[in-house]
Amino acid sequence: MSLIISIDAMGGDHGTDSTIPAALDCLRENSALHLIMVGDKNILEPLLKQALIDFSERLSIQHASECVAMDESPAKALRNKKDSSMRVAINLVKDGRADACVSAGNTGALMATARFVLKMIPGIDRPAIMSSMPSIYGHTHVLDLGANVDSSAENLFQFAVMGNEVVKALENTAEPKVGLLNIGEEETKGNEQVKAAAKLLENSALNYIGYVEGNSLNAGDEKVDLIVCDGFVGNIALKSIEGAAKMITSVLKESFAKNWLTKAAAIISYPVLKAIKNRIDPRLHNGASFLGLKGLVIKSHGGADSLAFKTAIHVAIVEVDKNVIQKISEQVEIALTQREKI
Amino acid sequence: MSLIISIDAMGGDHGTDSTIPAALDCLRENSALHLIMVGDKNILEPLLKQALIDFSERLSIQHASECVAMDESPAKALRNKKDSSMRVAINLVKDGRADACVSAGNTGALMATARFVLKMIPGIDRPAIMSSMPSIYGHTHVLDLGANVDSSAENLFQFAVMGNEVVKALENTAEPKVGLLNIGEEETKGNEQVKAAAKLLENSALNYIGYVEGNSLNAGDEKVDLIVCDGFVGNIALKSIEGAAKMITSVLKESFAKNWLTKAAAIISYPVLKAIKNRIDPRLHNGASFLGLKGLVIKSHGGADSLAFKTAIHVAIVEVDKNVIQKISEQVEIALTQREKI
Numbered sequence: 001m002s003l004i005i006s007i008d009a010m011g012g013d014h015g016t017d018s019t020i021p022a023a024l025d026c027l028r029e030n031s032a033l034h035l036i037m038v039g040d041k042n043i044l045e046p047l048l049k050q051a052l053i054d055f056s057e058r059l060s061i062q063h064a065s066e067c068v069a070m071d072e073s074p075a076k077a078l079r080n081k082k083d084s085s086m087r088v089a090i091n092l093v094k095d096g097r098a099d100a101c102v103s104a105g106n107t108g109a110l111m112a113t114a115r116f117v118l119k120m121i122p123g124i125d126r127p128a129i130m131s132s133m134p135s136i137y138g139h140t141h142v143l144d145l146g147a148n149v150d151s152s153a154e155n156l157f158q159f160a161v162m163g164n165e166v167v168k169a170l171e172n173t174a175e176p177k178v179g180l181l182n183i184g185e186e187e188t189k190g191n192e193q194v195k196a197a198a199k200l201l202e203n204s205a206l207n208y209i210g211y212v213e214g215n216s217l218n219a220g221d222e223k224v225d226l227i228v229c230d231g232f233v234g235n236i237a238l239k240s241i242e243g244a245a246k247m248i249t250s251v252l253k254e255s256f257a258k259n260w261l262t263k264a265a266a267i268i269s270y271p272v273l274k275a276i277k278n279r280i281d282p283r284l285h286n287g288a289s290f291l292g293l294k295g296l297v298i299k300s301h302g303g304a305d306s307l308a309f310k311t312a313i314h315v316a317i318v319e320v321d322k323n324v325i326q327k328i329s330e331q332v333e334i335a336l337t338q339r340e341k342i
Numbered sequence: 343m344s345l346i347i348s349i350d351a352m353g354g355d356h357g358t359d360s361t362i363p364a365a366l367d368c369l370r371e372n373s374a375l376h377l378i379m380v381g382d383k384n385i386l387e388p389l390l391k392q393a394l395i396d397f398s399e400r401l402s403i404q405h406a407s408e409c410v411a412m413d414e415s416p417a418k419a420l421r422n423k424k425d426s427s428m429r430v431a432i433n434l435v436k437d438g439r440a441d442a443c444v445s446a447g448n449t450g451a452l453m454a455t456a457r458f459v460l461k462m463i464p465g466i467d468r469p470a471i472m473s474s475m476p477s478i479y480g481h482t483h484v485l486d487l488g489a490n491v492d493s494s495a496e497n498l499f500q501f502a503v504m505g506n507e508v509v510k511a512l513e514n515t516a517e518p519k520v521g522l523l524n525i526g527e528e529e530t531k532g533n534e535q536v537k538a539a540a541k542l543l544e545n546s547a548l549n550y551i552g553y554v555e556g557n558s559l560n561a562g563d564e565k566v567d568l569i570v571c572d573g574f575v576g577n578i579a580l581k582s583i584e585g586a587a588k589m590i591t592s593v594l595k596e597s598f599a600k601n602w603l604t605k606a607a608a609i610i611s612y613p614v615l616k617a618i619k620n621r622i623d624p625r626l627h628n629g630a631s632f633l634g635l636k637g638l639v640i641k642s643h644g645g646a647d648s649l650a651f652k653t654a655i656h657v658a659i660v661e662v663d664k665n666v667i668q669k670i671s672e673q674v675e676i677a678l679t680q681r682e683k684i
Contacts (some may be wrong), residue, residue, distance in 0.1 A: 095530040134587050146525050183488050184578040191491040191574055214581025219588040232533055233578055235525040236571075239556025240579040246561040247478050251621050253616045263553040265611040272597045273603050279593050 003032050005100050005316050006092040009039035010067045010085040012104025013303045019104070021048055022309035027030035027055050033317065035336045036064045036098055039088040064088035069205065069304055074108035078116055079292070086110055093295040097177040100296035102287075104304050110297065111147055111290060118295040121325075123332040126151070127292035128159045128231065129299065130166060135240065135281045137223040138145065139169050140216070141176075144228075146235035153196030156180070157204070160197075160289040161335050162328050164206055168340045170315070174224035179212035181233060186211075193230070204335065244298045246279065287312030289319065296325055345374050347658050348434040349444050350383035352427040355645045361446070362389055363650035366525055368659070375659065378440055380431040398453075402469050406430035408490045416450035420458055429451055432459045435487025436639040442638035442658040444629075452639065453632060455491055460637040465674040468493070469634035470501045470573065471641065472508060475583065476622045479565040482558070483509050483518075486570075487630065488497045488577035495538030497548070498522070502539075502570045503677050504633040504670050506548055509568045511664035512657070518567035521554035523575060528553075535572070543570075546677065557644050559583065587622065629654030631661065638667055 004063040009019045016039070023035050034057075036046055038235065041063040047051075051059055068077045081087060086105045090100040094117050103110050107129075115127055130143035138224055143163045148155065160178055167176040182190040187198075201208040209224065214237055216224050229237070250272070256266035266273070278284075282301070286308040290297040296319050298314035320324075351361045358381070365377050376399075379386055383405040387394075393401055396622050405426040410419045423429060424443040428447045434440040436459050445452050449471075457469055472485035485505045490497065502520055509518040522540055523531040532540075533554065543550040551566065556564050556579055571579070594615070598608035608615070620626075624643070628650040642654035661667075 015500065034497050112460060126450065134589065149525070163344075181578060183491070183574055183581075214578040214583075215585030217582050218585035219583065219592065233575055234526055236540065236556040236575055237524075237582040240559050240582045241556075241586040243557030243560035244583040245590065246557065247476065247622050248590050248618070248622065250478050250561065255617045256611075257619075258614070258617075262611075262614050266612055269598075269604075269607040269611045272600070272607055275597045275600075276590070276593050279597075280590065289626050314665070 001036070002099060003097045003317065004034040004036065005102060005313065005320070006038055006062070006089040006098035007313070008085045008089040008101065008103035008105055010064075010319065011041040011046055012158055012309070014305065014333045016043065016047055018304055018306045021306035022313060024051055024309050025082070025306070026313045027058055030317065032060045036060050036062050036092060038064050038092070039067070040065065041084040042094065062088055068105050068109045070106050072109060074106070074316065076110035077106065077109035078112045087113050087117070089294070090114050090297065093297070094118055099320040100298060102298045102300060102312050102316050104302055104309060105299035106302070106313070107146075107299060110299055111288060112299045114295075115282065116229050118293040118297070120292055121294055121332060123336050124158050124292040125154050127290055128162065129288050130163050131288035132170070132289055133217060133238070134285060135217065136219045138217070139285060140224055140227055141170070142217060142229070142234055142238070143291065144229045144231035144234050145238055146231045146251055146289070148231040150232070151193065151230040153200055156193065156197035156202040156228055156230065158292070158332070160201055160204075160226070161331050163228060165228045165324055165327045165331055166289055166319065169324050170226065170318055171328070173225065174207055175207040175224065177180055177209045178206050178226045178228065179209050179216060179224040179226050181229035181237070182211035182213065184211065185213065196221050197228070205338070241285050267270055281307035284311055286313030289315065296320060296323065324330045344376070344441060345659065345662055346376040346378065346403070346440045347444060347655065348378045348380055348431040348440035348657045349655070350427045350431040350443065350445035350447055351379040351386055351494065354642060354651070355412065357582035358385065358389055358517070359571070360646055360648045362450055362660075363648035364655060366393055367648070367652050368655045372659065376400045378402050378404050378433070378434060379491075380406050381409070381427040382407065389663050391615040393537070394664045400639050404430055405436065410447050410451045414448055414451055416448070416454035419448065420454045421604060427460070429455050432456050432637070435639070436460055441610050441662040442640060444640045444642060444658050446642035446654070447649060448643055448644070449488075449583035449641060452641055456635055456637075456639045458630055458640070460635040462634055463636055463674060465678050466499050466500050466504070466634040468500075469632055470504065471630050473630035474504050474627050475580070476627060477559065478561045481627060482560070482566055482569055482573070483512070484559060484576055484580070485633065486576050487580055488573045490633070492574070493535065493572040495535050495542055498535065498539035498570055498572065499542040500634070502543055502548055502550075502568070503673050505568045505570060507666055507669045507673055508631055508633065508661065511666050511669070512660055513567060515567065517549040519565065520548050520568045520570065521551050521558060521566040523569050523571035523579070523657075524553035524555065526553065527555065527675045544648055547680070557655065625650035626653055629657030631657065633670065636667065638662060
């Protein structure tokens with residue numbers, strides 16, 4: 001089985017500074033992996049000179065003359081940048097020359113381009129963005145994180161079916177626990193879309209455990225593997241958690257830097273503080289999957305360093321290895337067939 | 343000017359264990375304050391025996407034979423518990439015998455009862471729940487935190503007008519910075535309600551600064567005084583932040599308890615850890631205002647201890663002192679008159 005991944009080498013805030021070291025690390029660690037680095041060959045060739053010799057069979061460059069800016073409008077990028085590193089990387093997936101593509105570029109442009117080039121899986125109405133976040137139980141997978149606003153009950157149900165396959169692949173678990181994000185656990189709570197989605201999920205083959213609240217993303221009373229929500233809600237929850245973590249980290253730093261006594265305490269506590277940082281390190285949760293498309297696209301955080309970008313490549317590797325797209329297509333078909341029978 | 347507050351003495355997980363010490367502390371600290379403790383007089387009288395002598399002019403008991411359970415359905419509580427401590431405390435506000443009421447009871451029942459008894463301010467379509475949360479800049483006020491789902495643009499606009507008056511009162515600031523919670527700062531982002539609400543806010547007299555993202559609740563790039571959102575979104579953001587804080591605290595505890603070396607580090611770092619805890623202590627942000635009603639109702643967290651309950655009473659004191667209800671009514675009228683002119 002092939003394992004070829006195209007990398008948008010120019011995307012993200014750090015471009016090749018992140019993408020190249022991450023790519024080379026992955027090639028070193030996984031001898032089955034083939035990478036196609038997409039970008040301006042005049043920039044990439046000198047940087048990859050030695051690597052192209054070391055990994056002559058598993059590394060290549062695909063030239064792309066343009067680059068999508070991080071703040072470029074998705075519509076403009078789609079219309080005007082037909083030879084961007086992002087677009088060419090996605091084209092490789094579409095043409096079957098790569099099994100997945102990884103980009104740290106502009107999220108909106110990546111989604112618009114991926115949707116335009118790859119098209120949707122039949123039966124799926126809207127794509128969704130899925131990622132994991134750290135929790136007291138390890139981590140929780142969540143979708144949608146912002147591809148959509150105003151998701152219908154049917155959209156939410158489809159997100160659950162798709163997300164379930166990804167969790168099965170990434171976590172090696174047979175029956176992920178699926179929760180629906182709501183403002184209370186009682187049946188009467190929530191908006192109409194969520195209540196209707198709950199009915200669809202109760203009647204499905206998924207291991208649906210009911211409503212969960214916002215705290216379940218990081219620290220609920222019970223482990224949940226997959227949390228499903230509308231993209232407006234999911235994006236705000238994600239950013240709220242980022243803000244909370246930033247505030248606590250900043251208060252920690254400030255408090256430990258106060259005077260010589262607290263500075264001494266910081267030095268003594270260094271291994272502990274380091275362990276905490278590692279445990280909630282967002283770089284180890286990098287790599288969001290764009291689901292619902294006929295090809296695998298993994299979005300890395302724009303600010304990703306090489307460690308974070310490597311995590312995103314790793315997500316792509318597992319999803320290719322577990323044949324996630326094929327499984328999603330099958331499950332969507334099964335779910336829709338079941339629906340027709342009811 | 344009078345300053346009489348009715349206290350639902352029986353509400354919350356800890357009932358009189360929290361409400362009585364908090365009430366007595368407030369009476370000691372504020373010689374203008376009068377409190378009416380509402381609940382079963384057979385329980386309250388023995389507990390308040392000495393206090394009724396010490397504060398004979400400023401403390402009284404109002405008997406209420408029933409109590410709303412924390413998990414009781416709001417509709418049932420409203421229909422069947424007409425002599426509950428919660429209901430009687432609200433009745434005192436309605437009858438003009440108290441200027442505000444504070445309860446740690448069941449949120450849904452408190453909102454339903456308050457709305458039924460006090461009625462809405464003319465021009466306000468829906469009540470909202472508003473609270474503050476810690477941020478790197480001090481704190482941020484947010485509404486709605488869960489009174490509503492599916493708020494319209496007009497609802498969001500009304501929340502902003504009401505919240506603005508509360509922030510002015512609590513923060514002693516003339517022109518609070520008002521932000522609208524969204525999934526991006528660009529004009530094209532968001533759902534239809536949020537986009538339409540932005541138009542209303544741009545054309546208002548409020549100091550509207552535009553869209554803010556979830557991270558602005560705790561740690562945005564810029565200080566925001568008031569963040570406006572739909573209750574479904576606000577509640578999930580609030581709970582997500584609680585979960586994130588709980589996860590980080592739990593990782594901190596676990597990491598510091600690992601071995602004798604880390605335990606020693608914890609002892610040395612104790613003052614720092616204590617300072618951090620104080621800085622983000624949710625008890626110091628207790629006391630949510632129910633806005634849109636013709637009377638002041640402050641909701642304390644159900645699990646509040648006496649310090650937290652005291653913070654909630656303090657919110658009531660300031661809002662009475664600053665005449666918030668009157669100001670909201672005036673501003674709503676002004677805003678609606680302006681609207682008609684346009």
